[in-house]
Amino acid sequence: xxxxxxxxxxxxxxxSAAATIVLRDVLAAIVAFGAYSLGLAMLWLTLQAPDVAxxxxxxxxxxxxxxxxxxxxxxxxxxxxxxxxxxxxxxxAGVAVLFAGALLWTVPAIPAIGDPTAPAWTxxxxxxxxxxxxxxxxxxxNVVTAVLAAYRGFDTFGEAVVVFxAGVAVLxxxxxxxxT
Amino acid sequence: MxxxxxxxxxxxxxxxxxxxxxxRVVAPFVFTYGLFVMFHGADSSGGGFQGxxxxxxxxxxxxxxxxIEPTRRWFKNTAIVLLATGGVLAFLFIGxxxxxxxxxxxxxxxxxxxxxxxxxxxxxELGIGAVVASVISGLFFAIAxxxxxxxxxx
Numbered sequence: 211x212x213x214x215x216x217x218x219x220x221x222x223x224x225x226s227a228a229a230t231i232v233l234r235d236v237l238a239a240i241v242a243f244g245a246y247s248l249g250l251a252m253l254w255l256t257l258q259a260p261d262v263a264x265x266x267x268x269x270x271x272x273x274x275x276x277x278x279x280x281x282x283x284x285x286x287x288x289x290x291x292x293x294x295x296x297x298x299x300x301x302x303a304g305v306a307v308l309f310a311g312a313l314l315w316t317v318p319a320i321p322a323i324g325d326p327t328a329p330a331w332t333x334x335x336x337x338x339x340x341x342x343x344x345x346x347x348x349x350x351x352n353v354v355t356a357v358l359a360a361y362r363g364f365d366t367f368g369e370a371v372v373v374f375x376a377g378v379a380v381l382x383x384x385x386x387x388x389x390t
Numbered sequence: 391m392x393x394x395x396x397x398x399x400x401x402x403x404x405x406x407x408x409x410x411x412x413x414r415v416v417a418p419f420v421f422t423y424g425l426f427v428m429f430h431g432a433d434s435s436g437g438g439f440q441g442x443x444x445x446x447x448x449x450x451x452x453x454x455x456x457x458i459e460p461t462r463r464w465f466k467n468t469a470i471v472l473l474a475t476g477g478v479l480a481f482l483f484i485g486x487x488x489x490x491x492x493x494x495x496x497x498x499x500x501x502x503x504x505x506x507x508x509x510x511x512x513x514x515e516l517g518i519g520a521v522v523a524s525v526i527s528g529l530f531f532a533i534a535x536x537x538x539x540x541x542x543x544x
Contacts, residue, residue, distance in 0.1 A: 260435035264427065268443035273526055276450050280533050348498075349508040350432035358437065359511040363496040367481050369439075370518050374478045377525035384537040388467040389528035 216256050223249040234296040240278045247271035257323070261354050405457070413455035420448040428519040432511055438518025445519065446526035458534045470528045477520030484513050 212220075226249060229242035247270030254263035321328035330337050344356040358366050381387065428441030453461040485496040493500030498510030 261437065261440065264436055264440040265443065268440060268447055272447045273443060273450065273530075276454075277530065277533060280530065284533075284536055347507070348511065349505050350511055352431065352433055352435065352437075354435070355431050355437055355511060355515070359432075359514045360496070360498065360507060363485065363514065366514070366518070367485060367496075370478055370481050370521050373518075373521050373525050374474055377474055377528050380529055380532060384532060386532060386535075386537060389470045390462045390465050390467045390531045390535070 219249055219253045219256065223253060232295045232298065234294060236282060237279070240275060240282065244271050244275040247274070409455045413451055417448055417452060420451065421445060424448065428515050429512060431515050432508060438515035439522055442519035442522025443526065445523040449527040450530055453530065462531045462534065465527065465531065470524045473520045473524035474528065477517040477524070480517035480520070481514050484510055484517070
């Protein structure tokens with residue numbers, strides 16, 4: 211069942227996500243969004259996904275927040291005297307709630323964490339193969355790295371090229387030939 | 391409130407000796423940790439993407455402490471471009487090497503030396519880290535410098 215820590219983190223993530231939506235001041239929304247990412251990173255840790263948590267903390271909470279703030283300094287920040295919260299579009303909120311409900315409806319179909327009858331474990335040709343032969347065949351102890359850089363190395367090469375292409379694409383869009 | 395806003399927009403950078411000395415002490419450790427995450431990704435959580443992001447975060451930290459402009463001047467465009475292309479090419483050549491030696495793409499064992507797969511993976515992770523770190527810091531500097539569109543320009 212869900213522990214107290216997980217429940218607290220989940221509540222923190224939900225509250226900061228809601229704050230990102232309803233806060234009128236853009237800077238406050240960015241800060242709330244950073245807090246949301248940090249909470250999500252800790253949630254990944256409790257779900258035993260440290261690789262994802264590291265990325266979420268560095269990219270989601272760190273770099274994205276900095277890039278948003280940097281963009282904000284280049285734009286005009288509207289005065290926020292009237293109210294702290296932004297007016298809510300209720301019909302859009304209704305659609306969002308319906309969509310979230312449809313997604314949550316599928317959650318009971320997901321097997322519990324560590325369930326031995328889950329499809330991932332009852333499929334020895336795939337999961338067990340990687341767990342048993344990753345160290346023997348590659349000599350690295352982290353199965354995630356073994357899959358990323360050895361078994362699915364070609365896909366990872368594609369990912370590296372995508373990051374490189376993103377840098378080139380931004381230079382093309384802003385019509386510059388230099389990063390600095 | 392609005393007065394303070396306009397003031398902040400005119401002076402986006404405030405020199406603070408507390409932040410500067412903190413960053414001066416912390417930055418080498420963050421850089422080392424980034425390299426550690428990159429190298430140690432084979433045996434614990436982490437890897438090229440995460441380590442590269444941590445090193446890029448260190449660059450952003452330096453820019454916040456010492457001002458974006460001086461940091462931007464200090465980071466040569468050539469270095470960023472060389473790191474980004476070098477990372478992709480390093481990955482590519484490590485992958486193509488086994489093809490030349492008669493194996494398949496990224497079949498590290500063909501290299502033949504001891505623990506070839508492990509060192510191949512480390513090399514690939516370093517390449518990914520170089521791409522990620524340089525592209526993130528490059529995007530940061532490109533956005534920070536600002537850009538303008540001229541009407542009718544395509």
